[in-house]
Amino acid sequence: MFSFIIRRLVSAFFVMFSISVMVFLIFFATPGVNPAARIAGRSASPQVLAQVSAEFGLNRPLPIRYALMMWHLFFKQDLTSYVNIGVKVIPQITGAAPVTLSLIVGAAVIWLVVGVALGVVAAANRGKWIDPLIMFGGIAAVSIPVFWLGQVVSLLIQRKFHSVFSWLPGSGFVPLTQSPWQWALHLLLPWLTLATLYAGVYARVLRAELVNAMNEDYVRTARAKGLSERRILIKHALRCSLVAVVSLFGLDLGSLVGGGALLTEVVFGLPGIGQLTYTSLLNLDLPVIMACVMYGAFFIVLASAIVDVLYAYLDPRVRVAK
């Protein structure tokens, strides 16, 4: 177990290091891209450009610039933005993180409950009309662009049926600490929008796993013991099938917390990590991009580590194998 943890730590560090180098190279070493020109503005004279380069340390060799950026980001924690001169990067991240977390946690609860319920219902009713219906619904949900769903939802709620839904507030974000009720109301539509997509995936994955599990030997044993079909499905098959859902859930959660919910945040005007990354990318604000990407990669790496441990917990066979 100890060597397993060490190996995981090393590989996590390696992945994060590689991502930081890759992002750095994409933005600094691509021929034809000059960060100094971006900072100085379109019509800057060569003297101004040179001055800006010197001021931001852009005339130094690449490895030194990389090391300096990492030093300021992780150790001195005083990295500042290129675009909003003097604004520190880390408070921006810590300010945006609660918004993203609020969005993801609520949506995750909804899609887990709905997705698992639909998956179980579909698997239990194999061969009846409700199974293909749920499966097609799943396919449709997976095929919807999030930004479009967001638009349709706000169009319907704010315009077409405004009189019915007048109790729903407009877009924006209210911190949980300020008013839990308003927090939930403001996030209701983004939650549902984001959850629709994932509930479809989860229902489909879980159904496929359940159907496979129902053909396994341990299910035949349970049947031979005379247990009811319902008990077999819930107590025996579901437990094993949840392994696939858990690993999927961990990875999805990691990438969403790290900024993957960008489209939902942009469409609903939520100032979260995804929105922050997106604006910094459009401005080529490299310090912010770097910080956001490191933040996101951290959660993805963390999530995949947790998934491995949970895997062993849920599926005894994995434990034996290790």
Place this chain on the structure above:
Amino acid sequence: MIALGVLVFIVTACLLAPVYANSIAHVNPFPANVQGTIRLGGKTLSVLQPSSVGLGVTPIGPTWNFSTYFLGADPQGRDVFARLLYGGRVSLLIGFSSAIVCCAIAALLGMAAGYFGGVMDWIVSRVFDIVWAFPVLLFAICLSVILLTSGINILFIHIAAGSLLLPILIIAVVYVPYVGRPVRGIVLTLREREFIQAAIGSGASDWRILRKEIWPNVAPTVMVFFPMMVAFNMLTESSLSFLSVGVQPPNASWGTISNDGLQLLYTRPWVSIAPGILIVLTCAALNVLGDGARDAFDPKAKLRGGA
């Protein structure tokens, strides 16, 4: 079967875009048409009408008449329906070609990693890990933001900044691990099978084994992934274009049209809604086809699945 029909219908309609634009609607959906007028029911209406509230103009709404502005006009007075057909060509082109590029790269890398093992496997697997640990959309935006300003100029390869090749390549690259990882896994187990050992023992070259023994066993998996990758890629393309870092004007795609309609969402919702409906239909059809392909190539799964 219905899925295939929907897909064929949409593809054909989009391929016939010039026919529609030139012979039925008589419009050119690319240049701005701010001063334009249309004849409808004996009356002449201007394409951009004075707004009922405040300043500015509102484009004409859907006429539901195929010969002119079926779905109305966009903020620049262009025929939305004609643009949808042209945009579909771009969206489908990007979806299919990036899926081809993605599956080709993934199959090559996955097969090389699984078959040769050792250093090759280590490098390829680590590259997959790294790309995997980057949220797909963020990675695609990262690449787009840079490449759309500079284009690609590496040695003898020159791709202009506005070229459609850029979104195709970017989307293909970010999805490579999704196909490459399963391919590598399959090749790893194949590597131990008797027929491969026999081929190695009889002195066949690596190239021959990869081509004649491994590829036929990997191909069905890639075929199953292909329709789903097309759907994924089209969704990614539309998201990138919606965020204005995908397809660049004068080209249009369903994503850019949806973005054009964003400011009109409450007055002329069809500009934004129609491209979305087409994306959903196309992607749903592709996903259903992908399901069918899995059942066809993996009869065991279907047998076990019942129903």
